[in-house]
Amino acid sequence: MDKFRVLDLLQLDLKENDALNLKCISGRPGLIREIRIPEINRPGLALSGFYENFAYNRIQIFGRGENAYLKKLEREKKKDTLEKFFKYDIPCCVFTRSIDPTEDFRNLAERAGCPLLQTDLSSSEFTTRIIRVLGDIFAPKKLLHGVLVEVFGIGVLITGESGVGKSETALELIERGHRLVADDVVEIRRVSGNILIGKGAKVVSHHMEIRGLGIINITHLFGVGAIRDKKQVQLVVHLEEWDASKEYDRIGEEETTTGILGVRVPSLLIPVRPGRNIPIIIETAAMNERLKKMGYYSAKEFNKNVMRWLETESARATFLEKS
Amino acid sequence: MVEKEVVIKNRAGIHARPAALIVKMANDFKSSIYFEKDGERVNAKSIMGIITLGATYKTPLKVIAEGEDEKEAVEAIADLFERKFEED
Incomplete structure (x- = not known):
């Protein structure tokens, strides 16, 4: 510093x-x-x-x-x-x-x-x-390369290699009514022990660089409702080019986290491929994160139901066999 | 990893146009390229990142590259600084 x-x-x-x-x-x-x-x-x-x-x-x-x-x-x-x-x-x-x-x-x-x-x-x-x-x-801080957006009240940090489409994804999220906190350079501070607060750098905040368009001003284009000064980072979404040889999470029962300044933040790895609508996936991930905060884990509950069903089915089968 | 110290030689500092030049140059290389100033590190392939540095006239910066063409990348970018981004 x-x-x-x-x-x-x-x-x-x-x-x-x-x-x-x-x-x-x-x-x-x-x-x-x-x-x-x-x-x-x-x-x-x-x-x-x-x-x-x-x-x-x-x-x-x-x-x-x-x-x-x-x-x-x-x-x-x-x-x-x-x-x-x-x-x-x-x-x-x-x-x-x-x-x-x-x-x-x-x-x-x-x-x-x-x-x-x-x-x-x-x-x-x-x-x-x-x-x-x-x-x-004096809080510990760090600059990260990514986009911070607020989606349904959840602070989502989108990371990934340059050119993978972070800004474009964020732009569509803004267009769908969500808010931009910072594009490209996110300054993250750890305050009160384990809260990560992200914000943009002063001069460039609420501007975005979109390939083919150049630099655009989000506040002027989408209005003051489309921006936020700072927001807690509650979910990290890492975008990467679809790699056919790699296994992606299909169930989502286990939670993965990423460490930022020593704080564990829930994180997702999302493969990008033409035809995949990333903004909608991120919206869903944010809503799912809210459900988790309320104590409801979709994947776990789903699996519980499957197990219960399997149990009753096997009990039924044994019963039918006996009679 | 290759590192090199550079100093900004054009009067106006790094504004949008030089930033775009650097990004264009950086994207020609496969290596990951960064700039470091006062311990803060930004991606050299991001226009916004570079502008955020707030690099004014005579500011020293460190160019860092990591990857198969790291040497060439650092040299090419340092050269861009030497040529004052074709300004002045």
Whole structure:
């Protein structure tokens, strides 16, 4: 991953409940400082002069309490603890509730080249949001070659060699009312332990490249209902050219999975051949996946019925033989 | 597997036209070809993939090929970078 700098934090495009409403109020040159860990610190102890185990490499959050203490320090003209504070390599300080830092603090920050940020959120709200946001940013991620579509509410990642028809398949799915998340390059992050979230790269998202047509804009062509920003990856469909010498799953009783970033995702291998309608197969696979989530396994239930029938038939045969 | 470092020499960076040129070239080879930038790897046979790299002027990239014609593939693509995608 690229270095994540304070500037990147300011430039994040966050919406609604993720918005951090940050702006830089001082120490602009320090915006190139790097944020190395996705954690925060309330620097109360450090300000009072206790620097043992000071978590200086985290984002430092100043709420009303800390600010009241800074004011007290200024009244008493005590600068040494603050000078010591800025000797550490702090990524940035954030003042919540639109609090303006004291003149002393601002000057020292400016001199040390430490960026001061301000937000209108309360400290507790800001803390929950920034931990969530940084958690996403520092989550393990991977770029995969494939198309991510949402089909009947299931996030389906279509993979396969280039030229096998992934984009064309996705295009037909969109045409049938499903949604495109990302074409060709899917960025996958593992969040909250075992959830895989896929989304497209910023510039090219919701554009597709179709051989013979060129690059098309799905949002403009099919409307905003045909796209989604991100979606959990719940099923992997791997397309490959039909190989006559290979055995394909005919029953589907056993579940196969693919590992992405250490998470097992149900996966299917679907052979492509002229005349096979892949979009409809994928639609069916997505619906089947929903049934499985509800606890109904078509193939297993079918086999149970067959077994039951065989049992009654053999019981009947023995009965008829005896009589 | 063959690897080679290349640097983007045309001012505009890799936009749609150079990306299409690279893909066209990459598709002439049987090998799997990739580009790597900052540890992120994309398929060189995908236009969208290449554009996603956000490769601007002077960006260093790594070309990686794997397969029967890997050597020729890497050379041909590196040459395309040398010629600035016939731009400028």
